[in-house]
Amino acid sequence: MKMTIYDVAEKAGVSISTVSRVINNTGRISDKTRRMVLRVMEEMDYHPNVHASALTGKKTNMIGLITPDISNPFFGELAKSIEDSAGVLGFHIIICSTDYQPEKETKYFSMLRQKQADGIIFATGLDHDDSVTALDDIVKSGTPLAMITQDKPLAPMDVVIIDDFLGGYTAAQHLISLGHKKIACIVGNGSTTGERDRIKGFQKAMRQAGMTLDESLIIPTEYSLESGKQAAAELFDRDLPTAVFAFNDVLSCAAIQAARSRGIRVPEDLSVIGFDNTILAEMTAPPLTTISQPIREMGRRVVELLIDEIQGKKKAKSKIVLSPELVIRQSTAPAKTRPQQ
């Protein structure tokens, strides 16, 4: 049942180049023959062989998505949005889950180059040196690149991020408006530009309110439930704040759990604000006040940018900065005017 361009040509009574031309919308063809070829293709349920055309240097309609961990709800939702948006435009996604291991990153690079992926979207850190040199190869090959949730000027590429500074600022403002003065931040490992910006935004809001963020209340940790719990536990035992700003929803859950196991009530004794607004935020108890990232839109936008470039519709790289938004649920509450009262 495998139709080739020859079958179509024969049945349409034209040559294969004519068929090829209508497929690719190239060269001049009389409207009449175009329509008839189109009809024949339809009738025969013909679909061009991707590998044959890739072999001659054409597109493969495949985009690689490099992500640290699709089982993490944030990246899961992002991947889904990217897959959806790409699908509409006729592209398909190869997932590459690095599990935070830089070696895997470089492995994926070379495999994507080999398979002639039309473009690559990065959602990982790209920290390791090997990754960077491997990246160079890809850049030289001219493959369009895009980066999401992060803005590292490693190579010219499209970027879609949120205004992390604003996110940090908004979170702080919310807590401050509730009367909190002693606020801790549970941050990640500090490797992304986003994290640093969030801290800066947070500090700005504090300063504007005439406060300062105590360095000892900035707690670095890994982005996992376990390490988050541990970090929060240590903090609470050492120096209990009245509010915590956790840098993602998982860490917020961690903070809430650590609090609960110590008899600290959320939000009565401790307010917790998260980041991302993934499905987790609705699942926790109490439901999480959090800074929402427009995940679906972010996915849609990277894909648009990248595919525009793949199709040669645009050349200049662009950066899109989306706004985060405060979503108030029930994990934050006014600070008590006096402790323990």
Place this chain on the structure above:
Amino acid sequence: MKMTIYDVAEKAGVSISTVSRVINNTGRISDKTRRMVLRVMEEMDYHPNVHASALTGKKTNMIGLITPDISNPFFGELAKSIEDSAGVLGFHIIICSTDYQPEKETKYFSMLRQKQADGIIFATGLDHDDSVTALDDIVKSGTPLAMITQDKPLAPMDVVIIDDFLGGYTAAQHLISLGHKKIACIVGNGSTTGERDRIKGFQKAMRQAGMTLDESLIIPTEYSLESGKQAAAELFDRDLPTAVFAFNDVLSCAAIQAARSRGIRVPEDLSVIGFDNTILAEMTAPPLTTISQPIREMGRRVVELLIDEIQGKKKAKSKIVLSPELVIRQSTAPAKTRPQQ
């Protein structure tokens, strides 16, 4: 810098067919030339062009994964495991997220056929008629197929499932052992074989304990937080049980939330047991007692099965049934001997 088989042949002083032979481990080659060719390939960092070899009917090293929704933690973790396991064996995954829309299913089928995916893993219902006919085409093409989390005899294919009967049985047993008598089940839309088996297992345990499962306490709903909450709410308002068995972790969260908003305490007033043991189970408050599916192992096993078949190492289809396991956390507790005491 694109190396071809010709470059290798020239540098090695042999013909391309010799090189081809060592690449594919085919035909007879002197050990000496094999080693030298291998060395040259290494030196030149040569990697065969997948498209060219696909064009001649060889493998593409790509596997399609058809899943309803990777942003759902269960499928996210499954996808990750599948991607990992496949990666180790040199295969890559194209994700196809159907969003529970059968039309998308058939679209993906045809695209995977076109791209000559070496195999396909289904994690979706395959309910729609169109999907089934489209499936036929794929079966005829001889593409190895595998199905996970479900056992529908639509076509000969490998299957990896858990013992859902046992899962339902275990859940019931746990609740019964805690003294619960009035137990409700929040099930899905009933389309999968797994669901039906769980109910059967549940009923078996009830019967063994001399009880029966009241039909009116089997609540069908969609697998989403929203509809779960609504279903639970209606149930609670109508006829409050002392325990609920929800068919996945999301529905458990829904039940817990519906309970809380009514002042029903979990687990004091109401025990809730879930299914899947996704990351959600640890995130909720209280942490969820749930029936654990060995997600990672399931992923690994389908991949092994499918790839074995792709590589012609096995022909007969096999079915692997893994055991679910009870994970006790804090959402279940002994039934009160008397209501309201």
Place this chain on the structure above:
DNA sequence: CTGTTAGCGCCTTCAT
């Protein structure tokens, strides 16, 4: 506007 033809990189008989 349309047809002819030479590759793209690799696999696979068929000879040697």
Place this chain on the structure above:
DNA sequence: ATGAAGGCGCTAACAG
């Protein structure tokens, strides 16, 4: 054990 040559399905000059 190795080489030569045709073909996989399609694109892109190059001729009409």
